[in-house]
Amino acid sequence: MPLVVGISFRKVGKVYYFNPGELALKEGDFVIAETARGVEFGEVVLEPRQVSEVELVAPLKRVVRVANGADLEHEAANREKERNAYEVCERKINEHGLVMKLLEAECAFDGSQVTFSFSAEGRIDFRELVKDVAGALKTKVQLHQIGVRDEAKLVGGYGGCGRPLCCATFLSNFEPISMKMAKDQSLFLNPAKFSGCCGKLMCCLRYEHEHYKESQRRLPAVGAILQWEKGRARVLDVNVINYIITMETEDGVQIHVPANQLKLEGICRRHGIGCSMTEKNCQTLIADPDHPVVILPDDEEDDDIVDDFVDIVEDVRFPSSENRNRRPEQPTRERPAQDRSTKGVTFREPTSGPQSPQKPQQGGNGGQNQGERTDGARQNRNNRNRPRGRGDGGNRGPSKDSPGGEQSQS
Numbered sequence: 001m002p003l004v005v006g007i008s009f010r011k012v013g014k015v016y017y018f019n020p021g022e023l024a025l026k027e028g029d030f031v032i033a034e035t036a037r038g039v040e041f042g043e044v045v046l047e048p049r050q051v052s053e054v055e056l057v058a059p060l061k062r063v064v065r066v067a068n069g070a071d072l073e074h075e076a077a078n079r080e081k082e083r084n085a086y087e088v089c090e091r092k093i094n095e096h097g098l099v100m101k102l103l104e105a106e107c108a109f110d111g112s113q114v115t116f117s118f119s120a121e122g123r124i125d126f127r128e129l130v131k132d133v134a135g136a137l138k139t140k141v142q143l144h145q146i147g148v149r150d151e152a153k154l155v156g157g158y159g160g161c162g163r164p165l166c167c168a169t170f171l172s173n174f175e176p177i178s179m180k181m182a183k184d185q186s187l188f189l190n191p192a193k194f195s196g197c198c199g200k201l202m203c204c205l206r207y208e209h210e211h212y213k214e215s216q217r218r219l220p221a222v223g224a225i226l227q228w229e230k231g232r233a234r235v236l237d238v239n240v241i242n243y244i245i246t247m248e249t250e251d252g253v254q255i256h257v258p259a260n261q262l263k264l265e266g267i268c269r270r271h272g273i274g275c276s277m278t279e280k281n282c283q284t285l286i287a288d289p290d291h292p293v294v295i296l297p298d299d300e301e302d303d304d305i306v307d308d309f310v311d312i313v314e315d316v317r318f319p320s321s322e323n324r325n326r327r328p329e330q331p332t333r334e335r336p337a338q339d340r341s342t343k344g345v346t347f348r349e350p351t352s353g354p355q356s357p358q359k360p361q362q363g364g365n366g367g368q369n370q371g372e373r374t375d376g377a378r379q380n381r382n383n384r385n386r387p388r389g390r391g392d393g394g395n396r397g398p399s400k401d402s403p404g405g406e407q408s409q410s
Contacts, residue, residue, distance in 0.1 A: 002053065005063065006046025007033055010106070012153070014172050017055070019062040020048050030067035032109070041067065041075045041109045078107045085114045085137055092132050100124050103146070103154050113140035119151045149174050152198040159196060166203050177201040181209045184216070186238070215240045216269070217286055219259055224272035226262055228255075235272070 004017040005025050018033050025031065029044045067075075086105040093100060100120040107114050114137060118124075126143050134141040146154075149167065156168040167174070182194060182205055196202045220226060224235045226247060233247035233255065243259045268275035269283045277284065 001050040002056065002060065003048055003050055004056070004060070005044060005048045007031060007042040007063070008045045008172070009035075009040050009042040012168060012170065012172060015045055017051065017057075017060065019060050021062055023063055023066060025063070025066070030072065032064045032067055032071060034061045034064055036061075037108060038112060039064065039109055041071065041078075075109065078109065078111065081111070082107045082114070085116075085133075088136050089116050089129075089133050092129055092136070096129050096132075098124055098126065098129060100126070100145075101151075103151060111139065113142060115142045115144060117144050117146050117150075117154065119146055119148070148198040149200060152196065157197050159202070161204075165197065171203060174203070175206055177203060177205055181205045184209060184212045186240075212240055217283075218264070219243075219269075220245070220264060220267070220272060220285065221270050224268070224270060225274065226264075226267075226272050228257060228262060232273075 003020065005020040006015040007018050008015050016035075023031075025044050025048060027044055027047050031042055031044060033040055033042050082105045085107065086102065089105065090102050093102060100118045102116060102118045104117040105114060106117070116133075124145065130141050130143060152165060153167040153171075157165050159165055163169075177200065179189065179191070179201070182189060182201070185205070185208065187194060191201070194202050194205060219238050219240065220235050222235050222237065226233055226235060226245075228247070231250055233249045235245060236248055236254070237246040239246070244256050245259055245262065246254065246256050248254055264285045265287045267273055267285055268277055269285050270279075270281050275282060
């Protein structure tokens, strides 16, 4: 395997491999290296090491020399040229009225060209702009449009965690991030919660994704049916960090059991025990060497002993779906039966002289001849409920059963 050294040409930039030759280089040294764009000033970020040829991009360039004092002064002069070129290009952008955001100006070590980086929402026709800037700077000019991730890397900032952005601190390459990574980590699927300053998914979602993917081969999924020491239980949640499984027993009790106290090897990850492994998504769980199974002795089944690893919440019960919306039964009160008849009810006779109208007595039916009016009202209701005849034209006469009524002729 060839011996290489890792060199970066910008702050938190991409690392390139070079042939160190006979030079004794260490991390932090400034060197002059030969690149495709000419001679460049860079910094050693990876000390000499052997790597496989698969990781190398042919042809392998060489390191020319270690930077001396004159090279450091020339690099400082280039930084001053970059500030001047940035101001010139920004002024030309305003003159042409282009909707673009200038981010950085980078000057080559030998001063042969200046590269500008900018961001914009769409494609920008900057051909006239390049001509004006090149005429003002008297050198070769290149403009590169970059994406929102590279923009955040150049500008910098702070993330939701309160620390500086990872891309502006130590990330040299951008790996693809997907929503499946958030789903595998049991995160709430709301992109606004785990989007970075650039508007894309946070790069930190990838840091622990491999650990979660490996844990999926050893831990059951939510909804699987497992067998534990006191019966069957359904998985409600899986804590990959603490290796604890939250389950609900057949009695509706929620328990928290360490995964190494359950025999998970060989069962279906999705369905649990009793699965025939015929569906496409069925996957057999494998043993975890880092968390061997611990089998508890039989004499620890006393209900008075509280296991240090099993937390049974007796007060938390989950009602079934059929009883969830049922209201609790209220005690019924028996009311005494009331006699609403008019038998035995006496009414006061009116006296001579102007008197106010008598109010009905409590418990009566409202006055004299009330029983007759009640019977008449009942007769009228019966008449209204009778069906109409075909030839009556919608006019119903008095019923033959009503007092004083005559039978209507059809």
